Amino acid sequence: MLGGQSVDGQALVLAVDIGGTKIAGALVGAEDGVLHCRTERPTRAAEGGQAVLDSLAEVVGRLRGLPEWPRVRLVGVGSAGPVDTLRGTVSPVNIPGWRDFPLLRELDRLTDGLPGVLTGDGVAMAAAEHWRGAARxxxxxxxxxxxxxxxxxxxxxxxxxxxxxxxxxxxxxxxxxxxxxxxxxxxxxxxxxxxxxxxxxxxxxxxxxxxxxxxxxxxxxxxxxxxxxxxxxxxxxxxxxxxxxxxxxxxxxxxxxxxxxxxxxxxxxxxxxxxxxxxxxxxxxxxxxxxxxxxxxALATDAGLVGAAAAALWAVEK
CATH class of the missing domain: 3.30.420.40 (ATPase, nucleotide binding domain)
Structure with a gap:
């Protein structure tokens, strides 16, 4: 159990799903995998790398303003690839303004140092569907x-x-x-x-x-x-x-x-x-x-968010 909290007051994972069309974020239960809050913004990939980062910051800022935020213990991010989990960088094919972009470093700044785990969006979906979905x-x-x-x-x-x-x-x-x-x-x-x-x-x-x-x-x-x-x-x-x-x-x-x-x-x-x-x-x-x-x-469009949390939990607990 992440953070040693009960299910009723369970620890939460800040999950972020980055794609070519939208950036979504949610607070996901570390015990039950349920999305407790969700928000999204357009990726704005055609406007350049800074615009994409601004959209990411808006998503994180919205979730940081929620009363549940103090229970967040971990950040899990699934991104369009390729990704480099060793370096914490991403170079999404459909986001040309991000090449070797230091995504984990930026999330560290946006979350005041919460530990973060990066995974590719496909791996995130696999983690989600194996945890709670059709691959279970x-x-x-x-x-x-x-x-x-x-x-x-x-x-x-x-x-x-x-x-x-x-x-x-x-x-x-x-x-x-x-x-x-x-x-x-x-x-x-x-x-x-x-x-x-x-x-x-x-x-x-x-x-x-x-x-x-x-x-x-x-x-x-x-x-x-x-x-x-x-x-x-x-x-x-x-x-x-x-x-x-x-x-x-x-x-x-x-x-x-x-x-x-x-x-x-x-x-x-x-x-x-x-x-x-x-x-x-x-x-x-x-x-x-x-x-x-x-x-x-089974998880439809929420799979990326559930999976970002699941992959992060898997990485810290393995």
Whole structure:
């Protein structure tokens, strides 16, 4: 038990989830994993690194003003990657203003020295789903975030496996298209370029789809797909096929019991998971990967926050 407090007055973890679209924060129970408070701000990645830091400061400042704040004992932060947990730095592909950004140092300043643990957003999601979600009870799991980007984390042998720098399981940047487009990460044909929300919208627009109103994002594509628009359906089918290829490759390497899919784009449900499951059999052909179980994340968009807390608790208690 972190801090030696009872469940009724349990210690809390300041959890922060940093993505390309939003920065979310919450106070999470160290005993029950329940979010007691939650807030978020736009990431403002297009405005530069200082704007992103300002958004982070607003999130932390809002939570510091709550009466529960004195019970916070630990900071857990999950960030879009890559991350470097050894140095406490992040270089998110979708936040170009942060390269080798000293995130833990800044959080130390914003929280007046509370101990902090950094993890990748995919690893955070794996920690959350293994603690309280769809991967609970499974010894070997890949948990994926499909959102502005695509991330992932692994549970192997019943324990979280972040790897030496915190990036193990970062499935979004494995190559699934040998002749594909260059990726901001420096590689080519990455899964993220085909299966992220950004990629789905881009592919639909290139095929001639247009939103009825508002922004041409993945949510708008999903709305059209539900109405039967063939261009929108094709964009989701392409993303599902790419995910199937990446998942099968990962399962072939490490042997998995279950794959859990979460993140904002995964909220589209069968629009994404239907083609994924249908195409998986074409790629997962060896006996030990056939019939791989695919589940929707149980914690939905709160997985990043619960996971940031879970990964931090795991790190300090292991």
């Amino acid at each position: 009870g499974f010894d070997n799991a890949l948990c994926m975030v499909v959102s502005t980007g695509v991330g992932g984390g692994l549970v192997l042998g019943g324990a979280l496996y972040p790897g030496p720098t915190g990036n193990a399981g970062h499935i979004g940047h494995i190559t699934v298209d040998l002749e594909g487009e260059p990726c901001p990460c420096g590689s080519r044909g990455c899964l993220e370029l085909l299966a992220s929300g950004t990629a789905i919208a881009r592919h639909a627009v290139a095929a001639g789809w247009r939103p009825r109103s508002g922004a041409a994002g993945a949510a708008a594509v999903a709305e059209s797909a539900r109405d039967g628009d063939p261009r929108a359906l094709a964009a989701f089918a392409r993303a599902g096929q790419a995910l199937a290829a990446g998942i099968a490759a990962t399962a072939t390497l490490v042997e998995l019991d279950v794959v859990v899919i979460g993140g904002g784009v995964a909220q589209s449900g069968d629009l994404l998971l239907g083609p994924l499951r249908a195409r998986l059999a074409e790629y997962a052909t060896l006996p030990y990967v056939r019939g791989l179980r695919i589940e929707s994340a």
